[in-house]
Amino acid sequence: MSTIIMSQCWPLQSLSVTQKAVLISLADQANDDGVCWPAIGTIAKRCCMSARAVRDAMDHLEQVGLLSRERRFNSSSVYVVTPAKFDASAAPSKGKRKAGKAGDAPGAGAAPHAGGAPAAPGDAPGAGGEAGGAGLEVRPVPPNRHITPIEPSGEPPVPALAAPLSKAGLEAQMQEACRQTWAAYRSAYRQRHGVDPVRNAKVNTNVRDLVKRLGREEAPQVAGWFLSVNEQYAVKRMHDLGVLLAGAEAYRTQWATGRQVTTTSAQHADQTQSNLSAAEEAKLLLRKGRAANAG
Template sequence: MSFQAMTWATEQDLKANEKIVLVMLANRCNHDTGRCDPAHKRLARECGMSLSTLKRCIEKLETYGLLTIENRSVNGVPIANQYHLHLGVSSQGTYTVQNMKGVGSNLGGGVGSQGATGSGHSDLQTSNYNQEVKPGSLTVPAADKSASVAGGVLAGEVLPKSKQADQKAEQETAFQLKCKETWHAYKAAYERRYQTAPVRNARVNGQVKTLVKRLGNEAAPVAAFYVDAVNEAFVTRKMHDLGPLVSGAEAYRTQWVTGSAMTNTRARQIDQTQANASAADEAKAMLRARRGDGQ
């Protein structure tokens, strides 16, 4: 069981059945390995519900952006799904900052997914556990009370309801434009690679929104890079579905910034290079020690 996954799951604002399923999935998540792959029958029994109700709840949780479902099979025979919990996402559409200690606490990556270390978000990584990041929620020091903040509003000033509504509408419009830009970038890249348009439905729309919330203006170019340049086996098996992109958003953003897609082969090569370097350092240290003994 992952304590962080359980804490995150219990804090989500969900309907009773959906919350029970999310909590039980978190309970089944292995803290050390990040594995979360309980069988449907066992999970339904533990949740006290029918298989059909369980499957509906899991699909809802994926629509909310709280998890990604990986369908798996061995020699064509279906086996238990793998679930990737998105610990950096809340059911209210906000982004939470997880404590960086332990398995499954990477920003946005979630349990059983790629981490996002070195993704340029180090200013968030030292925040308190599960601190919620909301626009306009930062406290302005007393010395800066006279300074204006976003939208020309002074710290401590309360806008009339009409202006608050106008501001909210402007924010929503800007967000919607980013979502459209991200979808078009993803769609264009997808059509280049697969010669067909990707499916768009409520689940996909939710994934696009989550991606924009996490990457902002960088969501569109990262989405195009993901389809054009990422060739990981897991991603290609899923035909560049948006789920893995959302799950590892910050990691893919880092690959886009550096212009270097990480592949399984390249990862092994890096590991081997580091291992060789460590062995060489060890050999040098032994030689120095022997020379010291001879003197």
Template sequence: MSTIIMSHCWPLQGLSVTQKAVLISLADQANDDGVCWPAIATIGKRCCMCDRAVRTAMDHLEAVGLLSRERRFNSSNVYVVTPAKFDATAAATKGKRKTAKGGGAPGAGAVPHAGGAPAAGRAAPRAGGGAGGAGLEVRPVPPNRHITINEPSEEPSFPAGLSAAPPVVDSETELQAACRATWAAYAKAYAQRHGAAPVRNAKVNANVKQLVQRLGHSEAPQVAAWFLAVNERNVVQALHDLGFLLTRCEAYRTQWATGRQMTQTGAMQQDQTQSNATTADDAKALLRQMKGQANAH
């Protein structure tokens, strides 16, 4: 979670409840640069919304400058929360809703409701009503009630006597915390080894996420820091690129856990030792077979 991004998002005005909830959820999962990549379903669970409501809110946030999206195929999108680019004028314009005029006969220039629908505050006719107003059922409509098609209800309803549902435990938050720890450990060790900070971009972020998913939340940071001590020729020539670690992360994890590095020379020596042991075992087996045959005669 970035407290910097969060502190800039809370004071913003001109957003609906759903839009503000999605914005705060994204800010809660973003780093100090505002970058995050939660799934739509994850945001929906956190905010008690359906996927369609989340996407609608994101469209609005993007339109007013609070959000930018990098859409990726077969993976979670990358989002950047940008409270500094918020356009309050655009938010105010998009936030206006068309309202119907109150009860009474329409005045001069007034446009009647399409299809004969009653104006706000007037009685709604019941199906099958006769002439002269017979069969009318009076159903008062609040004059300020607005009904939209695309925007879902902003407040979840709960049965009488029951409190709101407990917050959903989000594994995505734990994953992002592990990703931050892994990157911090790798970047610190990288700077000590090479004297400069490593490059970080969307591809690197995806590599870090996969590394945490494959090695686990607790071991990934330790293996990432240990990786900078590897002296394999191709790894050193690539300046310990994170992609090399991801390619063989399970093997490197074993080397880290056992406290030994497997160089090319060491691997050849180990293969030769194993080959010699196998040859000796075969010779012993042959001798035992020959002795058995001699005893039989």
């Protein structure tokens, strides 16, 4: 969460409750540059609203300059919250209609009723021998029917191919993942050892390398879990981040399976394997002896 972005979003006015809720949810997940990439479903769940309501709110936020989106194929879109660009006057007028007026007849040449009143829904422009469209059945547009771009059509939508994420966007994602990884490691380290871990240029490099090897999603979780490891070497090194990096993939497997490998358990597994090998060798000798006696 970025307190900078949040503090800039709270005072903003001229937004509906739904739009403000979506904006605050995005700001809560953004970094100091306003960049975040939550899924629509995640925002909908946090704000207790439908996914369609979230999309409508995002459309409005984008129109007034509070949000920019970079859509990516097969992945979450990247959003940038920009409260400094807010322009309430850029919002579309509430009275603007996206379809024809209610009750207007779609056929050209239809005669209006006396006094300029619109034709009733059942009136046909060709009735009574009036000129224009005689003999043709014209169905008027039902009142209060507005066709908007978000209404489903008869054909399934074709997903648009989003442009690849820019270098700056990738770096922003990497920095956010590194911050989360360090925060998880630092919190767990302090809880176990009672002090903050040392942070320097080497540690920062280790954090970045850990994210590269385990990915943005799993690196923070494995880093926090690592402090629960009771392996003799890790405990002796006070759970140094370099130990985690050296065995990153192995520790990730232990985290994923919920099984820690200590020195004692490793020795026990080795002894068990040795016993099994000896038993197999004894069985083989016994079978050879029986075969020789039978011959």
